[in-house]
Amino acid sequence: MSAVSPAGPSRLNVDRRGQLVEATIEVIYRDGLSRLTLAKVARQAGLSTSIVNFYFKTKEQLLLETLQTVSQEYEAAVDKAFESSSDPVETLKALVDAMLDPQLCTPARAAVWYAFMGESQARADYSGAVRVRELAIRQRIEGLFTDLFSEADASVSKRSHAIPLARALDALIDSIWEQSVMEPDMLDLDHARKICLDYLASVLPEGLDTSIGTPSGNPTSISKDISEGMLSAWTYTSTELYELEMAELFRREWMLAGHIADVSAPGDYLTLELGPERVLVMRDERHQLHAFHNVCRHRGSRVVPKSQGNCGHVMRCPFHGWTYRLDGRLKSVPRLPTFEGLDIHQQGLIPLELEVWQGLVFIRFEAGGEPVAKQLEVIEERVGNYRLADMISLGEASVSEVSYNWKFFHDVDNEGYHVPSAHPALQELYGRTYRDDLIGGISVSTGVVDDHPSTSWSVARYKSLLPDAEHLPAEARRLWLYFGIFPNAVIYFYPEKAGYYMTLPRSPNVTQVVSREYGLPDPSRQVRAAQYLSGRIDTLTSQEDNALVQWLQEAAGTSVFPLDNLADIEAGVLQFHRRLKQKIPVMGRCRPPVLGTLAKDNQELQAGALA
Ligand code: FES
Ligand SMILES: [Fe+2]
Structure with a gap:
């Protein structure tokens, strides 16, 4: 029979040695290193000198x-x-x-x-x-x-x-x-x-940024499970999160709705569908622009049915014929006396906030907060060179409905690391000079069209035809320039045209991708040719990107997602995810909150971040 277990002496040794080390620390602090003696350490530890000598010769x-x-x-x-x-x-x-x-x-x-x-x-x-x-x-x-x-x-x-x-x-x-x-x-x-x-x-x-999580080193129960890196797979599929994104993001941020050229005459309108919301942008007879919920005050029908059009002098609801003036006031109601106590002066279309910036029309569901002009002031001067507000539409909007979460689109679009590999034509166009930057929260991507020969017919012709845009500063005359407008839009400028593309979520896994192009009036033949050729390059690029987005969506279904091996030049992806988590902290969760608790969990995380 053994007197002590095998672990006994070593544990005892560690404790005694630790005790002596602690005593040594106190003696050094009190007397200094040079005046330290083993006897002082022994006294400090309450032990005999012989015990000290037993452990330390x-x-x-x-x-x-x-x-x-x-x-x-x-x-x-x-x-x-x-x-x-x-x-x-x-x-x-x-x-x-x-x-x-x-x-x-x-x-x-x-x-x-x-x-x-x-x-x-x-x-x-x-x-x-x-x-x-x-x-x-x-x-x-x-x-x-x-x-x-x-x-x-x-x-x-x-x-x-x-x-x-x-x-x-x-x-x-x-x-x-x-x-x-x-x-x-x-x-x-x-x-x-x-x-x-x-x-x-x-x-x-x-x-x-102290807005995410609690101070490091001081974790609380709600900060457990929070990822600082890429979004986890559940954030791309959760219906609860989709609803929260609508509430916290899409109804609160400015949303790009179109360009003033698309609503230039009285009665011209544009519509937009964003999740469950329906938006109507209308120009009235005084040439004022308005934005409304495209929801009839009678029983909720769409007031105007198409994505763009002209409704004449009034908007007439197709369901029962309520008629609204172009400024949204209710004008007439069929069989009005049959409605008990209906005050038509109180039943105008419900307005939304609207702001025009450089010819682009932005709407916001929840009023308050910074104007668009303030948010985008860091790029105002640069955008101003392009005379975007003077431009006219080069054609109808391109609208495609795709089967993926809206964020996947931006996960691909927010970095240029994939350009050499996935976009051979773009690479030949400007790949040698392509770069991504972040200016005042706005991601800025640039590429200078070079003179190198190209194997792509469109790129080769574009390079040789690109006109000298005299209204632009010299450094912009061969520049392709993109600005990412958080959360869901990109506006871009080429020497011969400008445009935007954006994602409009319809459900967690269905997204509308909308794009539209604009150019200055009376273009020369050379400008029109360049517009046509850059359009071909863009079409090819978006087809290539669409495949990448699908593959990213597939990857999110695998058990190895998310993958965090990001290069420096993919920082835009991480930046996008960080901003999402700033707005909706629960998106930082590695695992989805229990069903039915996501909004509450998010509130608690927001409260924790503010505390
Ligand atoms: S729903 Fe519009 S008139 Fe009835
Ligand atoms: Fe791409």
Whole structure:
């Protein structure tokens, strides 16, 4: 029979050794490294010197183990922060939390750290634990800053700030550790943490987004299961989420509805279907534009039936004939006396907010918030060059109904990494210069049409025919330019025309893709030829993209989705997902909430983010 189990002595050893290490930390803090003796450590630990000698033959052994313990605690905290998220911003926040954890950033531990750091210049065995590790951590912070400044829309000169700004964070954290030794009574770690986060907010390219989840290192039950990366598969199929997207996104954000050229005369109208909603844009006799729910106030019929047309002087509901003026007021009701107490002055069409920006018509279901012009002001000057408001339609809108979730379309469209592989014609057109950027929350993609020979007939002819658009600045005369308007639209500008395309969700797995082109009036033959040829290139590109979107949809059905292996130049995809999660935090869930709880879960996450 054995006196102790095999695990007994080693556990006992670890506890006793740990006790001695803790005592050593206290002695170093109190007396300094040079005045430490094993006898002092024994007294501090409440043990005899012979017990200390039993575990540590020399003072040096005890000091090395103490250094390794503190160093490993430090390194483990850093590792945990780096493993907590694939998002560099979240990792930086987690790192600040870890470094200023009250269990780690104590006066005694900080004193030990600096005592050994002072000695490390002359001691190679200390140097390995202290200086090398310090440098490695600094390099990891520099790596995070470099990533952030590379993926953001930062100029080359701004990118060069990444390393100095990273070192300043490192120095800021060091200064807090120093204060914990020098002025422990003055140090407020919560305040120090806030200073670090304020610093990050002021220097990071996109600030410090604190709107998703709870502070890192301080998880609550509702922040479990939240992904910082790509959206999970359920977000593309959930009917509950689709309804929440309608409420939180499509009814709240500005939605592109068309161009003023499509509703230029009194009685001209456009309609739009967005999920269950029906929208009507109408020009009245005073040439004012209005947007309404395309829902009759009698029993809900569509007031105008087609996607575009002219209704003359009034809108007449096809169901029972209620008639509305072009400004939405109810004009007449057949057999009015048979309606008890119906006040026709109170029964006009229900209006929506409308704003025209650079000739484009935007509508919004829920009034309030920033105007379109404010949201898009960062691109206003650039768009202004194209005289979009003077353009006329080059044809009817192209509308196709596809069997995939609307977000898949943008997952493909939000990055140009696939251009060389999936779009040979586009690659030949401008692939050598294609790039994606983010300016003030708007994704901007550009490609300059080059002079290289092309195997594609359309591309070769386009390159040779492309007219010199004199109304444009020189740098735009061979430029294809796209602006992504969150959440569902892209407006684009080529030298010879402009246009938009957008997704209009109809259900979780059915989406309308709508596009339309515009050009300046009285185009030359050369411009018309270029418009025709770029149209052929666009048609081919959208067919190629459609196949990619279908394959992405298939991938989401497999058990390996989502796949997070994104290149730097696919940052637009992640950015799109981040913005969705900012608006609808529950979209960050790795697994779908229990049926019937999604909206409530989202509310709680929103409340947690605001707290
Ligand atoms: S539903 Fe429009 S008139 Fe009856
Ligand atoms: Fe594409």
